[in-house]
Amino acid sequence: MSALYDRTTSTTVAPVSVKIVISGGFGVGKTTFVGSISEIEPLLTEADMTDESVGVDNRDPVPGKVTTTVALDFGRISLDETLRLYLFGTPGQDRYAFLWDDLVEGALGAVVLLDTQRIEDCFPAIDYFEEHRVPFLVAVNHFQDTRQFELAEVREALGVDDLVPLVPCDARRRDSVKGVLVALTEEVLARRLAEQAAVF
Amino acid sequence: MTGPRGQAGRRAAGGQGGPDPSRAQLRPVGEHEYDPADDMVIRPFLLTGGRTRPVQEGLRVETLVHARPRSATAVLRFEHQQIVQLCREPTSLAEISAALRVPFGVARVLVSDLVADGSVVVTEREELSIQLIERIRDRVRAL
Numbered sequence: 001m002s003a004l005y006d007r008t009t010s011t012t013v014a015p016v017s018v019k020i021v022i023s024g025g026f027g028v029g030k031t032t033f034v035g036s037i038s039e040i041e042p043l044l045t046e047a048d049m050t051d052e053s054v055g056v057d058n059r060d061p062v063p064g065k066v067t068t069t070v071a072l073d074f075g076r077i078s079l080d081e082t083l084r085l086y087l088f089g090t091p092g093q094d095r096y097a098f099l100w101d102d103l104v105e106g107a108l109g110a111v112v113l114l115d116t117q118r119i120e121d122c123f124p125a126i127d128y129f130e131e132h133r134v135p136f137l138v139a140v141n142h143f144q145d146t147r148q149f150e151l152a153e154v155r156e157a158l159g160v161d162d163l164v165p166l167v168p169c170d171a172r173r174r175d176s177v178k179g180v181l182v183a184l185t186e187e188v189l190a191r192r193l194a195e196q197a198a199v200f
Numbered sequence: 201m202t203g204p205r206g207q208a209g210r211r212a213a214g215g216q217g218g219p220d221p222s223r224a225q226l227r228p229v230g231e232h233e234y235d236p237a238d239d240m241v242i243r244p245f246l247l248t249g250g251r252t253r254p255v256q257e258g259l260r261v262e263t264l265v266h267a268r269p270r271s272a273t274a275v276l277r278f279e280h281q282q283i284v285q286l287c288r289e290p291t292s293l294a295e296i297s298a299a300l301r302v303p304f305g306v307a308r309v310l311v312s313d314l315v316a317d318g319s320v321v322v323t324e325r326e327e328l329s330i331q332l333i334e335r336i337r338d339r340v341r342a343l
Contacts (some may be wrong), residue, residue, distance in 0.1 A: 013325065014266070014290070015264055015290050016323065016332070017262040017263065017264050017323065017326075018262070018326070018328070018336060019260075019261065019262040037343070043294070074261070074293070074294050077293070077340075077343070079335075079336060079339035079340065079343075080339055083335065083336070083339065084264070084292075085336065085339075085340070086261070086262045086294065088261060088262075088291060088294070099304075101259060102261060104262070105260060106262075106325060106334065108328060108333065114313065132321065169285075171226065178340060182337055182340050182341050185333055185336050185337035185340065186330075186332055186337065189330065189333050189334065192330055
């Protein structure tokens with residue numbers, strides 16, 4: 001599988017790693033989403049949260065949890081002995097724009113988390129994925145006490161193509177997060193099969 | 201169908217969800233205006249002797265790094281030594297960055313040094329074949 005990997009270093013097969021990018025506006029629940037399914041506590045690299053952002057992103061329903069995605073946080077899921085899935089939250093601020101290309105390059109696809117109260121926050125992410133032709137879906141994250149928008153209303157407000165999947169999500173619930181990731185892989189597969197069909 | 205109202209709203213609105221491409225074009229790499237907060241990003245590059253580009257291309261945040269079994273860590277600098285020890289088991293660049301508490305860009309340069317001197321190997325990026333995507337879907341579903 002890999003010319004670079006020296007098989008003599010290990011008796012086991014070299015693992016493969018794949019990543020999915022979790023994006024959306026600041027404080028929409030990206031860290032919660034990753035934490036719900038990651039086998040490790042979401043790790044943070046690149047920079048610590050600044051004092052200014054405390055409070056801004058303090059909408060996380062998990063008590064006492066104030067970590068956020070100022071820079072780059074990620075989780076890991078071992079899908080089997082030789083396949084690892086990494087989830088990377090995108091940095092939510094303009095100053096970290098230079099990290100986006102590194103994060104997104106080679107990604108299987110992206111989840112755009114959306115807060116119905118601040119729909120416009122996810123526009124830059126959608127623009128980025130459309131522009132870079134990264135397969136993505138929009139997951140509408142329902143916070144407690146948030147009015148449940150009709151998905152059709154959300155779609156109209158977003159102005160995304162009908163082909164872009166729009167799915168409901170509760171970032172705090174593992175099975176919900178799992179469902180979103182399965183839906184994304186289905187979307188990636190569908191796109192790939194459509195590309196193949198177009199070639200032949 | 202793409203709703204004209206929504207599309208116009210999306211283009212017009214700002215938001216903080218990601219980089220603004222138009223702004224990015226105005227600020228080419230290496231020509232940032234001075235911002236004191238950038239120091240926290242720049243300072244760690246002392247570890248790399250100021251180098252910000254890795255000698256080895258193609259290292260991504262999810263790239264797995266694995267130490268060769270008898271890497272002579274004694275001759276390595278502290279951070280390199282830490283990486284080799286961490287990578288007794290295949291470890292992603294992102295995890296290395298988090299464990300060493302250095303920015304990803306720094307970890308990437310340090311790892312590329314270790315690839316160059318043969319202390320570690322990296323798994324080559326995997327082609328996202330349909331078989332692999334199906335395997336991912338099935339495994340996630342089975343979680």
